[in-house]
Amino acid sequence: MRINFNVPPFTGKEYEYIKECVDNQKICGDGPYTAKANEWIENKTGVKKALLTTSCTHATEMAALLAGIKEGDEVIMPSYTFVSTANAFVLRGAKVIFVDIRPDTMNIDENLIEQAITTKTRAIVPVHYAGVGCEMDTILDIAKRHNLFVIEDAAQGVMATYKGKALGAIGDFGNYSFHETKNYSMGEGGALLLRDETYVDDAIIIREKGTNRTLYKLGKVDKYSWIQPGSSYLPSDMNAAYLYAQLEKAEEINNDRLSHWNRYYEALLPLKEKGLIELPIVPEECVHNAHMFYIKCKDFEERQGLIKYLMSNDILPASHYVPLHSSKAGLIYSEFRGEDRYTTRESERLLRLPMYYKLTDEDLDEVVMRVKEYYRFT
Numbered sequence: 378m379r380i381n382f383n384v385p386p387f388t389g390k391e392y393e394y395i396k397e398c399v400d401n402q403k404i405c406g407d408g409p410y411t412a413k414a415n416e417w418i419e420n421k422t423g424v425k426k427a428l429l430t431t432s433c434t435h436a437t438e439m440a441a442l443l444a445g446i447k448e449g450d451e452v453i454m455p456s457y458t459f460v461s462t463a464n465a466f467v468l469r470g471a472k473v474i475f476v477d478i479r480p481d482t483m484n485i486d487e488n489l490i491e492q493a494i495t496t497k498t499r500a501i502v503p504v505h506y507a508g509v510g511c512e513m514d515t516i517l518d519i520a521k522r523h524n525l526f527v528i529e530d531a532a533q534g535v536m537a538t539y540k541g542k543a544l545g546a547i548g549d550f551g552n553y554s555f556h557e558t559k560n561y562s563m564g565e566g567g568a569l570l571l572r573d574e575t576y577v578d579d580a581i582i583i584r585e586k587g588t589n590r591t592l593y594k595l596g597k598v599d600k601y602s603w604i605q606p607g608s609s610y611l612p613s614d615m616n617a618a619y620l621y622a623q624l625e626k627a628e629e630i631n632n633d634r635l636s637h638w639n640r641y642y643e644a645l646l647p648l649k650e651k652g653l654i655e656l657p658i659v660p661e662e663c664v665h666n667a668h669m670f671y672i673k674c675k676d677f678e679e680r681q682g683l684i685k686y687l688m689s690n691d692i693l694p695a696s697h698y699v700p701l702h703s704s705k706a707g708l709i710y711s712e713f714r715g716e717d718r719y720t721t722r723e724s725e726r727l728l729r730l731p732m733y734y735k736l737t738d739e740d741l742d743e744v745v746m747r748v749k750e751y752y753r754f755t
């Protein structure tokens with residue numbers, strides 16, 4: 378394809394930083410670059426502690442362990458999300474309860490959460506789709522009244538805010554992804570954000586195989602040993618070095634992506650005004666990060682036709698999640714509570730257009746031109 382859907386971000390300093398790790402023989406986890414990345418996240422978001430992880434999937438698994446999720450518990454989330462949001466809790470024996478999304482943001486409908494709560498409910502997992510924040514005030518209020526954990530899937534939300542607060546720093550735990558498809562990348566990687574001090578020590582132990590090795594390295598205990606169940610959730614410092622080269626340029630990357638987003642929006646607005654397509658909606662209280670630019674076609678058939686048309690013109694678009702409740706595993710491990718008014722219908726007509734750091738205006742304009750051609754818009 379001449380115009381790809383995604384090109385992993387690269388800023389130029391990555392090789393130099395990775396070489397430094399190799400030269401200094403600091404290639405395992407929790408080296409200097411991991412410390413710098415953690416600090417960057419803490420400064421940017423205001424959380425008590427950020428811990429770089431091997432993926433957002435693993436950060437979510439850590440959150441499930443910290444929240445003490447166990448067999449028979451229920452966890453509420455949208456069905457329109459990535460499998461990892463659900464897997465982390467299913468692995469602990471919990472049942473996943475899906476509620477419908479809002480058609481405007483594709484985020485969980487906060488007004489449907491309360492009626493899905495039972496005595497078994499332990500957590501709510503809002504997913505900030507496309508880096509656009511969920512209605513967090515309402516969600517936090519529900520969680521407080523029912524004594525539930527709020528675990529934010531902010532995989533797509535780095536550098537985005539809700540009412541001025543960083544996504545991932547609002548709930549008890551927040552999870553970032555630094556997969557190569559995300560705004561900032563380390564190939565495979567993520568981070569766990571801990572809003573308060575309460576779970577910091579436990580999180581550090583869980584991430585280091587359930588040991589107090591970190592305290593040992595700090596000279597706080599004489600020898601390290603097995604403290605509680607845990608796993609290996611810390612990435613190599615070489616991956617952190619790659620990431621740090623991008624976090625240093627986060628403003629530039631963010632502005633570059635936002636300019637593409639705005640250019641798409643303005644160029645496609647006439648099609649929306651003619652009622653041919655729909656464009657993304659960003660609520661007033663949210664500042665997004667241009668993680669993706671999507672349009673909505675009339676229906677599934679029209680979207681499939683547009684995918685074919687763009688691909689025949691050397692442009693690679695992407696549809697997105699098949700709702701989890703209708704998947705093979707979803708039928709076993711989950712339950713959709715309430716009516717599926719929007720989840721399936723909206724997911725079938727959503728199409729993501731090429732979006733990445735350093736996408737050129739020429740390429741973007743060509744994508745727009747082909748979309749207009751498909752709709753015979755002149």
Ligand SMILES: *Cc1c(COP(=O)(O)O)cnc(C)c1O
Nearest residue numbers: 432433434459461532554556567
């Ligand atoms: C990318 C993504 C994940 C998984 O991230 P990894 O770092 O690949 O584990 C989870 N949830 C959402 C919403 C995502 O977009």
